[in-house]
Amino acid sequence: MTDENNPFYRNDSWTLEDAFGIGRVGDQVARMALEVEPPFTIGVTGKWGSGKTSVMRRAFVTLGGKPIEQALMFSDIPNKEENDEAWTAWRCTNEGRGSELGWPVPTKKLADQTLCIWYSPWQHQNEGNPLVPLIREIQAQATAWLKFKQVAGTINRQVGLAVAKILEHLADAAATLYLGKPTQLARGLTDAVRQGWQAGDEGLTALSDGQRFHLLFEDAVEQILKARCADSGIEEELAQKARLLIFVDDLDRCEGEAIVRLLEIIKLYLGTRRCVFVLGLDDSAVLDALRKHRGDSEEGNREYLEKLFQAMVAIPLPAQTGVCQGIQDQLKTHGIPRRSSPTAPAAEQEATEQALIELAANIELLLEPNPRKIKNFVNSLCAAWAMHDCQTWIGASDEFEFGDEAHRFTLLQYLRHYHRPVWRLLERQPEAIRSLNDVLCGAEGLEPMSAAELSGNDDQALLREIFFRAFSHVLRTKDPDAKDKHGTESLDEVVKRFNERRDRKRSDDNFRVLFAKLFEQGQTIDPRHIYLVTGDEALPEATTQASDPAPDTGPTA
Numbered sequence: 001m002t003d004e005n006n007p008f009y010r011n012d013s014w015t016l017e018d019a020f021g022i023g024r025v026g027d028q029v030a031r032m033a034l035e036v037e038p039p040f041t042i043g044v045t046g047k048w049g050s051g052k053t054s055v056m057r058r059a060f061v062t063l064g065g066k067p068i069e070q071a072l073m074f075s076d077i078p079n080k081e082e083n084d085e086a087w088t089a090w091r092c093t094n095e096g097r098g099s100e101l102g103w104p105v106p107t108k109k110l111a112d113q114t115l116c117i118w119y120s121p122w123q124h125q126n127e128g129n130p131l132v133p134l135i136r137e138i139q140a141q142a143t144a145w146l147k148f149k150q151v152a153g154t155i156n157r158q159v160g161l162a163v164a165k166i167l168e169h170l171a172d173a174a175a176t177l178y179l180g181k182p183t184q185l186a187r188g189l190t191d192a193v194r195q196g197w198q199a200g201d202e203g204l205t206a207l208s209d210g211q212r213f214h215l216l217f218e219d220a221v222e223q224i225l226k227a228r229c230a231d232s233g234i235e236e237e238l239a240q241k242a243r244l245l246i247f248v249d250d251l252d253r254c255e256g257e258a259i260v261r262l263l264e265i266i267k268l269y270l271g272t273r274r275c276v277f278v279l280g281l282d283d284s285a286v287l288d289a290l291r292k293h294r295g296d297s298e299e300g301n302r303e304y305l306e307k308l309f310q311a312m313v314a315i316p317l318p319a320q321t322g323v324c325q326g327i328q329d330q331l332k333t334h335g336i337p338r339r340s341s342p343t344a345p346a347a348e349q350e351a352t353e354q355a356l357i358e359l360a361a362n363i364e365l366l367l368e369p370n371p372r373k374i375k376n377f378v379n380s381l382c383a384a385w386a387m388h389d390c391q392t393w394i395g396a397s398d399e400f401e402f403g404d405e406a407h408r409f410t411l412l413q414y415l416r417h418y419h420r421p422v423w424r425l426l427e428r429q430p431e432a433i434r435s436l437n438d439v440l441c442g443a444e445g446l447e448p449m450s451a452a453e454l455s456g457n458d459d460q461a462l463l464r465e466i467f468f469r470a471f472s473h474v475l476r477t478k479d480p481d482a483k484d485k486h487g488t489e490s491l492d493e494v495v496k497r498f499n500e501r502r503d504r505k506r507s508d509d510n511f512r513v514l515f516a517k518l519f520e521q522g523q524t525i526d527p528r529h530i531y532l533v534t535g536d537e538a539l540p541e542a543t544t545q546a547s548d549p550a551p552d553t554g555p556t557a
Contacts, residue, residue: 217270
């Protein structure tokens with residue numbers, strides 16, 4: 001059985017743990033949300049797979065956020081989020097995190113005066129107006145919290161009903177504002193809302209529907225927070241700083257129009273003195289959406305974004321030590337590079353541990369520092385290790401040479417994962433590893449061949465050319481990226497392209513160094529790296545051929 005704290009294969013769900021050394025970002029976002037002056041919008045920025053959701057969830061739970069419940073279609077039993085058990089365990093272990101994190105007393109008290117809401121616009125982006133599902137989500141989560149507190153006996157039933165009624169009015173008013181006429185879902189409530197508007201003073205009745213909705217939302221938030229403070233036994237004067245914290249995740253996964261409309265709605269209708277929004281986004285994706293749907297200049301869109309967000313918290317790259325340790329833990333669970341017995345001689349155990357550390361360090365060098373990509377590659381490597389039954393032939397060495405063989409297997413998996421055309425050639429003809437070696441380890445001064453040169457050369461030359469093109473960005477050539485022009489691209493696009501190329505070059509540079517060290521000139525691939533064979537089973541005859549057959553150019557075209 002796998003250790004629940006160290007699973008065999010790691011999923012890509014958010015986590016409350018600090019596996020990659022970015023947990024303190026979530027702690028800072030939590031504190032910041034309590035210390036800003038509402039209305040305030042915080043952007044948590046990072047590229048795809050950087051850990052934005054984990055950072056925001058950590059802040060959400062630290063501030064008392066609860067797992068989201070929803071009714072199942074064919075059941076009366078509410079269904080909670082999948083991570084509910086881990087959530088509860090983390091909360092129990094980390095009670096009083098404000099003290100643990102060194103928060104000042106006023107900040108810790110303010111944490112008891114907040115209510116947290118979680119919203120994923122990506123799940124509702126096909127709605128006609130993002131205001132409606134957002135208000136409904138606030139209504140659903142606040143109502144669930146009220147019911148829980150009523151059952152616990154900490155909130156008076158009349159108070160709970162009154163707040164629930166206001167939330168119903170709010171949800172109905174959002175639909176009315178969008179449709180421009182009373183909705184049929186709760187007609188009586190809509191009439192009550194309109195009568196309430198009309199019964200106000202002259203200033204209120206003179207306002208537009210949007211302004212009225214803003215005031216209604218502000219009043220609803222006020223009533224929710226009064227109930228929250230009453231539940232916590234907080235004096236009225238302390239409740240003046242109480243706030244509603246709304247976490248909006250996966251904004252950059254929405255279509256461009258949905259991104260722009262939601263940002264505008266938050267600014268126009270929901271920016272009240274009690275609300276703090278925390279939005280997770282890739283700012284380059286948001287700028288791209290603004291460029292397409294606003295038609296403004298790059299500088300104009302940047303200024304527009306700065307107006308919407310009062311602060312941006314950028315997620316840093318994961319700590320190298322955290323990445324290496326995480327990779328080590330998972331490899332060890334799978335017995336990679338060798339499962340050492342506790343009763344084994346000390347020298348053998350030491351060699352196994354050192355090989356594990358070196359393998360994890362080299363894998364870190366091969367991968368872009370992105371949590372999602374790291375998990376993906378290590379999961380794939382571990383699956384391939386088990387599928388090829390490596391433990392029985394790599395881990396069986398008594399001469400402590402298993403480390404190099406595990407490294408070679410890892411390098412081939414790197415090709416399979418990131419250079420699939422190259423891998424397809426090696427898979428069909430393992431002897432072509434010699435041509436790859438020629439290119440990576442002795443390619444000084446080589447240049448790409450012209451079409452005429454290719455048509456008249458032998459199979460070996462064609463192989464080298466294919467491999468050369470796959471790794472030309474890490475070989476010394478004349479301006480290998482000359483075809484990439486940036487004259488019409490925005491600065492953000494150029495930087496994004498540059499970073500992607502730099503990450504790929506870093507990975508392939510490290511691959512080339514490791515390859516030169518682990519694959520000596522003339523060495524071939526052990527067929528067991530490619531074929532699923534066991535014991536003394538006969539190997540395919542093609543793997544023992546002395547010369548390289550013609551390359552399979554079909555898959556690489």
